[in-house]
Amino acid sequence: MSAGVPGKTLQLRSLIKAAGELELSLVEIDLPSPADDEVIVRVEASPLNPSDLGLLFGAADLTTAKATGSADRPIVTAAVPPAGLRAMAGRVDQSMPVGNEGAGTVVAAGSSAAAQALMGRTVAMLGGAMYAQHRGIKAAQCLVLPEGTRASDGASAFVNPLTVLGMVDTMRREGHKALVHTAAASNLGQMLNRVCLQENVPLVNIVRKPEQAAVLREIGAKYICDSSAPTFMKDLTDALVATGATIAFDAIGGGKLAGQILSCMEAAVNRSAPEYSRYGSSVHKQVYIYGGLDRSPTELVRSFGMTWSLGGWLLFGFLQKVGPEGTAQLKARVASELKTTFASHYTKQVTLAEALQLDEIAVYGKQATGTKYLITPHKKG
Amino acid sequence: MSAGVPGKTLQLRSLIKAAGELELSLVEIDLPSPADDEVIVRVEASPLNPSDLGLLFGAADLTTAKATGSADRPIVTAAVPPAGLRAMAGRVDQSMPVGNEGAGTVVAAGSSAAAQALMGRTVAMLGGAMYAQHRGIKAAQCLVLPEGTRASDGASAFVNPLTVLGMVDTMRREGHKALVHTAAASNLGQMLNRVCLQENVPLVNIVRKPEQAAVLREIGAKYICDSSAPTFMKDLTDALVATGATIAFDAIGGGKLAGQILSCMEAAVNRSAPEYSRYGSSVHKQVYIYGGLDRSPTELVRSFGMTWSLGGWLLFGFLQKVGPEGTAQLKARVASELKTTFASHYTKQVTLAEALQLDEIAVYGKQATGTKYLITPHKKG
Numbered sequence: 195m196s197a198g199v200p201g202k203t204l205q206l207r208s209l210i211k212a213a214g215e216l217e218l219s220l221v222e223i224d225l226p227s228p229a230d231d232e233v234i235v236r237v238e239a240s241p242l243n244p245s246d247l248g249l250l251f252g253a254a255d256l257t258t259a260k261a262t263g264s265a266d267r268p269i270v271t272a273a274v275p276p277a278g279l280r281a282m283a284g285r286v287d288q289s290m291p292v293g294n295e296g297a298g299t300v301v302a303a304g305s306s307a308a309a310q311a312l313m314g315r316t317v318a319m320l321g322g323a324m325y326a327q328h329r330g331i332k333a334a335q336c337l338v339l340p341e342g343t344r345a346s347d348g349a350s351a352f353v354n355p356l357t358v359l360g361m362v363d364t365m366r367r368e369g370h371k372a373l374v375h376t377a378a379a380s381n382l383g384q385m386l387n388r389v390c391l392q393e394n395v396p397l398v399n400i401v402r403k404p405e406q407a408a409v410l411r412e413i414g415a416k417y418i419c420d421s422s423a424p425t426f427m428k429d430l431t432d433a434l435v436a437t438g439a440t441i442a443f444d445a446i447g448g449g450k451l452a453g454q455i456l457s458c459m460e461a462a463v464n465r466s467a468p469e470y471s472r473y474g475s476s477v478h479k480q481v482y483i484y485g486g487l488d489r490s491p492t493e494l495v496r497s498f499g500m501t502w503s504l505g506g507w508l509l510f511g512f513l514q515k516v517g518p519e520g521t522a523q524l525k526a527r528v529a530s531e532l533k534t535t536f537a538s539h540y541t542k543q544v545t546l547a548e549a550l551q552l553d554e555i556a557v558y559g560k561q562a563t564g565t566k567y568l569i570t571p572h573k574k575g
Numbered sequence: 576m577s578a579g580v581p582g583k584t585l586q587l588r589s590l591i592k593a594a595g596e597l598e599l600s601l602v603e604i605d606l607p608s609p610a611d612d613e614v615i616v617r618v619e620a621s622p623l624n625p626s627d628l629g630l631l632f633g634a635a636d637l638t639t640a641k642a643t644g645s646a647d648r649p650i651v652t653a654a655v656p657p658a659g660l661r662a663m664a665g666r667v668d669q670s671m672p673v674g675n676e677g678a679g680t681v682v683a684a685g686s687s688a689a690a691q692a693l694m695g696r697t698v699a700m701l702g703g704a705m706y707a708q709h710r711g712i713k714a715a716q717c718l719v720l721p722e723g724t725r726a727s728d729g730a731s732a733f734v735n736p737l738t739v740l741g742m743v744d745t746m747r748r749e750g751h752k753a754l755v756h757t758a759a760a761s762n763l764g765q766m767l768n769r770v771c772l773q774e775n776v777p778l779v780n781i782v783r784k785p786e787q788a789a790v791l792r793e794i795g796a797k798y799i800c801d802s803s804a805p806t807f808m809k810d811l812t813d814a815l816v817a818t819g820a821t822i823a824f825d826a827i828g829g830g831k832l833a834g835q836i837l838s839c840m841e842a843a844v845n846r847s848a849p850e851y852s853r854y855g856s857s858v859h860k861q862v863y864i865y866g867g868l869d870r871s872p873t874e875l876v877r878s879f880g881m882t883w884s885l886g887g888w889l890l891f892g893f894l895q896k897v898g899p900e901g902t903a904q905l906k907a908r909v910a911s912e913l914k915t916t917f918a919s920h921y922t923k924q925v926t927l928a929e930a931l932q933l934d935e936i937a938v939y940g941k942q943a944t945g946t947k948y949l950i951t952p953h954k955k956g
Contacts, residue, residue, distance in 0.1 A: 249853045281878050284851030447877060470665035472630045473889055483877070492875040496828060496867065497662050503886030508854055511882065 253278025474499010621677030634659025674705030855880010
């Protein structure tokens, strides 16, 4: 083992017990020496993305959360209601590491040239188990960040940037010429605006609050619709007429929004319809749900004819579609624009232990747009 | 004009007035001599399909229906609520003929050889305006029925048979190996069972009542799930495990059923899943809504991961996909099996005037499985 690499490391774990209890804790695990093609990365920054929170909290009812343990080794428990427990059957009684992506410094490397080349470099990683002080990983899975890039700049180099590029690519592949996005003032939404501005793709931003509209206006967004406004349906239809957008990516999932988007798309298409069709327009209208900020049921008032589709959209499915070469190209683009197009902003940095404090969970667990946490395992927050 | 062809004919019309009123009536219209490539068909049978009722009743509230006019020329009026009126904007104040399909005898023909060849033949037609005593139509749009086939046998030669063949074809094109169908004891559902039995396609039938299950059992259906049974979710999951069905065609549309099907598909796939995936299974699950027997909102409790799609399915879209040649092949198959695979059953025959009696509307307007009306314009019911 190289100097500075401990034989053990601390890892955040999420465990759902068959008795209906979630337990979050920090667990000391062995950190074996890297194999030939592996490196050990000192994790210095890892974001708390909505896609992480699903695994972290499972179906637990966070209003029942309790804190025990010590300041250094906090333990959080919460009840998992029976219905939620059934949905979690596949992970019950398995202590699961968490954290999709992160960045840090390579502190040990296996004997292969590829691994050795990474020694001392700052790298970004995708692959789970990032909420830890150290992460062993294959050298090939590391994205080397340009010189002068801090770990905190590279912590969100995969999920949001690749999702944004995936949305634009999916739009083109499926024959649409403009996009709709919800929860549009998020870090991801801001990136999407920058990419769409660069590439001249008309983008309709749907936000839930006036102050979120202001954030987007400032970065140059042209079409912004506030779903809390009484004129929302008309505003959205007008924006859809202006842009011709017939595909949407929805981070919310629950409630009426997905159906409202389809209805407004249909109304927009029909504004120029030559004659009445009882089955609605023949223009295909697509909404992809890619997040679940609202976990309540999706309600569709089917006033949008018969030519429509609503479905799930998953980054990993998209990357499989474009293949390893296409994925490598997308990653290279992200690395070169990490401080500009794909820059992320965090409202707070917390250590692993701080991430398990109830008052912090109460904030980042809400998944409110504009509240994004970064875990920095080796730095006091 | 040939002997026996009047210069005028009676046609059923549906009119939604801007003031918010539906008016159904019989209107005498001119029946011009056929052009060279046209024929005039004496319409002898035309079904009241669910797809016709949408155009016939629009968004009217049938509980407000009133009858006026005479026995020969009845007029039905009903209120159209404001929300419904907005959805009907494209057809307001246009008196619309109704009736997707029908069959009858060619009583006059244009001078072309193709038209002349049809004189005296019994033909089936698709193209609207079939609720009439006569229908002028292009010869090329007529499907000549085999000798000995009555008009009542050929009245439903298009919509249901082609929809059934379209479902099986769509299943294959999209890479699935078994089917789920709802409202499965309908005329269409029975046809689908016969086609699937012929072609060894496993079919899961979802019905809403025990007596409908009995109807299907009698014609050889193997997998039947009653959505009114307390064990429905388990029954459906078991049937999905047994068949491997990952695509469904749903005639209901509203309520929770579409989402329940997706949930059971996910549960069925996960029974053999090697390990927990937080995004659900990677097997694509598809539900197509092709009808709207329940007009209430569709409610999706999204407990089926991220690899799914729900969309509208329309016969006309499918026929465009297979093209004119593919469509002609499907039609030829239907014509040759009209009395067997594609046989329809009607609970009642009514004249045009009888179809506008309130007590008849109260029955066929319900779209209850097992209640199918046939309009016979020239025969007393």
